[in-house]
Amino acid sequence: MARVLSGIKPTGTLTLGNYIGALKRFPAFQTLHNSFIFIADLHALTLPIDPEVLKKNAFDLAAFYLAAGLDPEKTTLFLQSQVSAHAELNTILTNYAYMGEMARMTQFKEKSEAKKEQAIGLGLFTYPVLMAADILLYDAEIVPVGEDQRQHVELTRDLAQRFNHRYGDVLVMPKAELSKVGARVMSLSDPTKKMSKSDPKGNIELSEDLASVRKKIMSAVTDSDTIVRYDVAQKPGISNLMTIYASLKEISLENVEKTFAGQTYGMFKKAVADVVCEELQQLQERYQSIVASGLVHHVLKQGAQRAQSIANATLQRVKAAVGLWL
Numbered sequence: 001m002a003r004v005l006s007g008i009k010p011t012g013t014l015t016l017g018n019y020i021g022a023l024k025r026f027p028a029f030q031t032l033h034n035s036f037i038f039i040a041d042l043h044a045l046t047l048p049i050d051p052e053v054l055k056k057n058a059f060d061l062a063a064f065y066l067a068a069g070l071d072p073e074k075t076t077l078f079l080q081s082q083v084s085a086h087a088e089l090n091t092i093l094t095n096y097a098y099m100g101e102m103a104r105m106t107q108f109k110e111k112s113e114a115k116k117e118q119a120i121g122l123g124l125f126t127y128p129v130l131m132a133a134d135i136l137l138y139d140a141e142i143v144p145v146g147e148d149q150r151q152h153v154e155l156t157r158d159l160a161q162r163f164n165h166r167y168g169d170v171l172v173m174p175k176a177e178l179s180k181v182g183a184r185v186m187s188l189s190d191p192t193k194k195m196s197k198s199d200p201k202g203n204i205e206l207s208e209d210l211a212s213v214r215k216k217i218m219s220a221v222t223d224s225d226t227i228v229r230y231d232v233a234q235k236p237g238i239s240n241l242m243t244i245y246a247s248l249k250e251i252s253l254e255n256v257e258k259t260f261a262g263q264t265y266g267m268f269k270k271a272v273a274d275v276v277c278e279e280l281q282q283l284q285e286r287y288q289s290i291v292a293s294g295l296v297h298h299v300l301k302q303g304a305q306r307a308q309s310i311a312n313a314t315l316q317r318v319k320a321a322v323g324l325w326l
């Protein structure tokens with residue numbers, strides 16, 4: 001069985017973008033593949049974050065993973081920081097990554113743009129190397145991510161190739177797997193920007209009150225046209241709402257166009273709000289019952305043990321290859 005690996009940073013309250021681009025897709029992988037899903041808490045340190053908030057976010061993320069349908073018997077669910085091999089492989093791999101390629105990463109450019117050079121942490125700069133370590137440690141062949149992370153997976157492939165070229169077939173080549181619809185959910189207040197945890201005005205949070213969710217969708221920025229048609233360049237707002245609707249209903253964009261032919265934007269927005277609220281209500285109920293069960297810490301402890309045994313074996317292979325004592 002091929003190994004699948006993906007993770008989410010516990011940097012804030014999860015959004016509908018995280019859900020459609022990542023969370024919702026993960027359970028399907030656990031039936032066909034050997035699946036590893038983690039909470040990227042080391043990655044969350046790349047921008048300033050309050051320690052208590054980080055701990056709470058990590059717990060909530062674990063609970064939402066379970067609420068979205070991850071079964072801890074089928075998926076190894078763990079905290080990145082509880083498997084020290086991630087930090088060790090990161091240290092080794094930094095020697096094979098180039099400053100130029102790190103500086104070209106879109107996410108680094110976006111996240112560092114607003115900061116003065118002296119205040120940009122090295123962790124933010126080398127983020128893709130840690131992400132490469134995360135993936136390569138598990139010999140993951142499939143990496144389900146949103147469009148925004150495709151570049152980082154490409155860099156992981158470059159690093160693996162560079163390493164293998166020098167030391168032989170040590171690392172397994174991974175591949176990004178994007179969803180057909182919903183790989184990039186956009187902000188509701190500015191549909192030319194990605195929906196992000198750090199943009200509460202334009203996002204929908206998974207734990208958000210449903211009345212507020214409905215209000216945000218009904219007032220989402222659209223255009224002055226009246227036809228529900230998918231056209232990202234001319235109609236980014238409507239196209240984004242269509243993506244959300246199609247992803248949650250698991251239908252094609254053409255099907256959405258047909259369903260809403262002749263209907264007003266108001267009618268379409270109401271249908272989008274209905275489907276989002278229905279999905280979130282179920283998710284929120286499952287989240288509440290998982291938190292009440294008190295199982296989250298146990299699941300993460302068991303997951304860390306399983307992850308350690310796989311990750312340590314890869315680390316040994318890498319150490320031996322580069323000439324470190326075992």
Ligand code: AQP
Pocket residue numbers: 007008009011012015017018019020021022040144145146147148149182183184185186194195196197198199
């Ligand atoms: N808007 C999105 N549309 C589709 N997929 C998305 N993902 C995130 N936003 C969208 C996918 O969620 C997974 C985890 O992402 P992450 O939280 O680790 O990192 P991020 O992409 O940087 O998320 P945010 O929300 O933008 O966080 P902040 O605000 O902290 O930077 C990935 O698979 C990602 O593609």
